Amino acid sequence: MASAARISVMSIQTRRERERAERERLIVTVARELAEAEGWDAVTTRRLAAEIEYSQPVLYSHFKDKGAIMAAVAVQGCAELAVELRAARTAAVGARAALAAVGEAYATFGRRRPALYDAMFTHLVDLPFATPEAPPELQEAFGELYSAVQPIAAEGDDPGLLTETFWAGLHGLVTLMRSGRLPEAAHDRRLALLIGHFTAGAS
Amino acid sequence: MASAARISVMSIQTRRERERAERERLIVTVARELAEAEGWDAVTTRRLAAEIEYSQPVLYSHFKDKGAIMAAVAVQGCAELAVELRAARTAAVGARAALAAVGEAYATFGRRRPALYDAMFTHLVDLPFATPEAPPELQEAFGELYSAVQPIAAEGDDPGLLTETFWAGLHGLVTLMRSGRLPEAAHDRRLALLIGHFTAGAS
DNA sequence: CTCTTGTCCCTAGCGCTGCTAGCAAGGAGA
DNA sequence: TCTCCTTGCTAGCAGCGCTAGGGACAAGAG
Structure with a gap:
């Protein structure tokens, strides 16, 4: 049971890391699309956050700054x-x-x-x-x-x-x-x- | 007297225009010196206004925008x-x-x-x-x-x-x-x- | 099942930006 | 002397990058 629990924990962690990595890719992709569509001036942290449907601080948990x-x-x-x-x-x-x-x-x-x-x-x-x-x-x-x-x-x-x-x-x-x-x-x-x-x- | 008055008006107007042109040159000079000393990021309208010892809106009476x-x-x-x-x-x-x-x-x-x-x-x-x-x-x-x-x-x-x-x-x-x-x-x-x-x- | 611990993310806000509306003061002309 | 008009000020708007602090929710312990 201990090992099963550990595996469960592991898989939960890996799932989280996977989701996190996916969200990071999403940020980059959306930033790029926004920039290509409307120029870098349109890529504000607020706009980007709204586009990925998360709040601004989430961006800063992935990247040091803009x-x-x-x-x-x-x-x-x-x-x-x-x-x-x-x-x-x-x-x-x-x-x-x-x-x-x-x-x-x-x-x-x-x-x-x-x-x-x-x-x-x-x-x-x-x-x-x-x-x-x-x-x-x-x-x-x-x-x-x-x-x-x-x-x-x-x-x-x-x-x-x-x-x-x-x-x-x-x-x-x-x-x-x-x-x-x-x-x-x-x-x-x-x-x-x-x-x-x-x-x-x-x- | 009428002509004297007109001349007076003229000279006052020319003096004003001269002073105004001088202030415009001052703005450009200070903007340039500030940019060369600290980079364009340091050239904000507030900073520039303070440096020429006028308020911000004065800048916009000389130039359309930054x-x-x-x-x-x-x-x-x-x-x-x-x-x-x-x-x-x-x-x-x-x-x-x-x-x-x-x-x-x-x-x-x-x-x-x-x-x-x-x-x-x-x-x-x-x-x-x-x-x-x-x-x-x-x-x-x-x-x-x-x-x-x-x-x-x-x-x-x-x-x-x-x-x-x-x-x-x-x-x-x-x-x-x-x-x-x-x-x-x-x-x-x-x-x-x-x-x-x-x-x-x-x- | 309950309680505690820890993680995650959101709300709210700071200090700054470029720019502008509206008002007060002072000189020009009647 | 009174009125008008120019001139430049204070105050404020909307938006920026970035962050502190708290609240919700899941995970582990008893």
Whole structure:
């Protein structure tokens, strides 16, 4: 009976932990959907609490603060970006075509999912980035960029730094256009120029 | 006497307008200094009002909202950026050296005056950008970039689009580094890579 | 079955934000 | 001197992120 009781306790605990984890996923999902639908300004703790049908303090039993929720959304976004970049890269034939496809996929992602993109790369989130402690989803997304840039790196160039520089170019195009600093119309031509200048000496 | 009275009225009105314009400049100056010293989060309307020794509603008699104050600071920043870019460009000899100098000056500006830079190029401010209605200070800053990029443009390239693309690269480097997404250490090497890839085929 | 213990979550509220309505004071003109 | 009109103030609204404290409910003990 003692063991049965213990098992019962265990299963109750595991059920609770499971439900708790599920609720945590729900918070992140709802935050993300709300942000994508109405922008991050609409994602207030009150609104989010109402949407998950719990009170505000529940959010803080899962996450340190609102920034941690955004960081969780950002990590999800990185995983998706990595998938899309990989698809673009593997579908292309040749190093130059792969880099172009990845660059276009990146820019498309930034334009199609602006809220997600901002959580990942614009807003200040307390995520470790360029360190080994960075979340694997994040490293994977960067790795996809790296895999596309590395083949076209020149002899003396550090491919890691080249990837970072290429990334910066893409990020600049996306953010400046999205904030109205660059006209949308010529986006494709600017993107082509950027990619062209990075694949200048490659095959 | 009637004309004397009118003159008196005029001078009183002009004095008032002068004082009002002076107060407006004070608001912008204090907002900028506060932002540069403690970041834009510290620039609240209450704090700003206290600093200029007027009450909050006075701010709204000069500017539509807080964003308009930030926009005014941004315009000031553009004028300064244009000056620094021009100095860098004219001091360099040769098209490639000029582009490198301008690129470095731009990045240095972004790192040395982060709050100013954010008001200009990161935060959402309702300023017309890539249109003829854009403030002249803004067009001048872009013009400085253009003057540096145009000489190294290849035959078929639109120098305007090339400038925008180069700008995006610089902007990406500055913002990703400032937000911790790129390590500070390798900044110079990334900047050199970017400039190198844009001056590849030029003299 | 009753009582105690402990967990979970909600109500209420703090201090702050950007922004505004409405009033009081002071100078301009008759 | 009296009236009007400009000017800038006090006070307040609605909403923000976040948290303290209590009440309900389930779990274990006697």
